[in-house]
Amino acid sequence: MIKKSTSKLEPLYDKKVQCTLCQHSFTTKKVRSRFVKPIQTDTDFGPLFAPGDSNNPLLYYVVVCPQCGYSYTQDFRKSISGTAKQIIIDKISSKKSDNVDYSEQRDFAIAERAYKLAVYCGQLTNEKNIALAKLCLRLAWLYRNIGNESEELRFLNFAAEEFEQSYIKSEFDPLNTPEIYILYMIGELKRRLGAHNEAVQYFSAVTEHQDRSRYTKYLNLARKQWRLTAEEYRTHA
Numbered sequence: 001m002i003k004k005s006t007s008k009l010e011p012l013y014d015k016k017v018q019c020t021l022c023q024h025s026f027t028t029k030k031v032r033s034r035f036v037k038p039i040q041t042d043t044d045f046g047p048l049f050a051p052g053d054s055n056n057p058l059l060y061y062v063v064v065c066p067q068c069g070y071s072y073t074q075d076f077r078k079s080i081s082g083t084a085k086q087i088i089i090d091k092i093s094s095k096k097s098d099n100v101d102y103s104e105q106r107d108f109a110i111a112e113r114a115y116k117l118a119v120y121c122g123q124l125t126n127e128k129n130i131a132l133a134k135l136c137l138r139l140a141w142l143y144r145n146i147g148n149e150s151e152e153l154r155f156l157n158f159a160a161e162e163f164e165q166s167y168i169k170s171e172f173d174p175l176n177t178p179e180i181y182i183l184y185m186i187g188e189l190k191r192r193l194g195a196h197n198e199a200v201q202y203f204s205a206v207t208e209h210q211d212r213s214r215y216t217k218y219l220n221l222a223r224k225q226w227r228l229t230a231e232e233y234r235t236h237a
């Protein structure tokens with residue numbers, strides 16, 4: 001028997017989630033992967049979407065709990081200490097005044113608000129640097145999509161700092177986030193920020209990394225971006 005489809009498949013669907021902080025159950029939108037069609041992917045892996053294409057999964061990366069206001073991503077810690085919980089309750093939950101519904105379709109302004117809330121929550125709870133790096137990187141990509149270069153660079157800079165801290169502290173899960181990826185990202189973000197010497201140091205570290213033959217993608221990209229950095233340096237020197 002053929003199951004009759006009663007409605008057209010929509011790009012967005014509701015994902016059930018449970019708040020990491022207060023355990024409240026709610027739904028948040030996600031974009032079905034078949035509708036995700038970036039026109040280009042940048043050298044820092046940032047996707048660019050055609051103007052007017054609202055099926056951008058970056059808009060839904062941050063989850064905002066409607067009950068307590070805690071805002072987080074899939075990369076944030078899965079359990080929160082009692083002290084951190086109390087800080088969120090004092091600084092976020094008790095001051096919750098906005099009536100924005102984050103569980104519905106989001107435009108740029110709502111997504112931006114959700115990201116900034118998550119940055120604030122992450123700072124308050126001393127979230128892992130790698131989680132904050134990925135958060136700031138995605139917010140930078142969103143700014144790139146709307147052509148706001150100064151905010152893009154501001155958040156690329158935060159992302160670079162957080163990636164550097166996670167590398168220095170060796171505080172990341174190498175299965176999810178290989179060290180060679182982190183080194184490449186720092187190099188590429190430094191290049192975009194005009195820090196040519198630092199960029200070259202990190203690209204060089206990628207080409208000498210023990211995992212380079214396993215991750216040839218990053219090795220090849222690092223070589224290519226290293227050459228580009230040298231060219232940029234010559235033209236701007």
Ligand SMILES: [Zn+2]
Pocket residue numbers: 019020021022023024065066067068069070
């Ligand atoms: Zn909550």
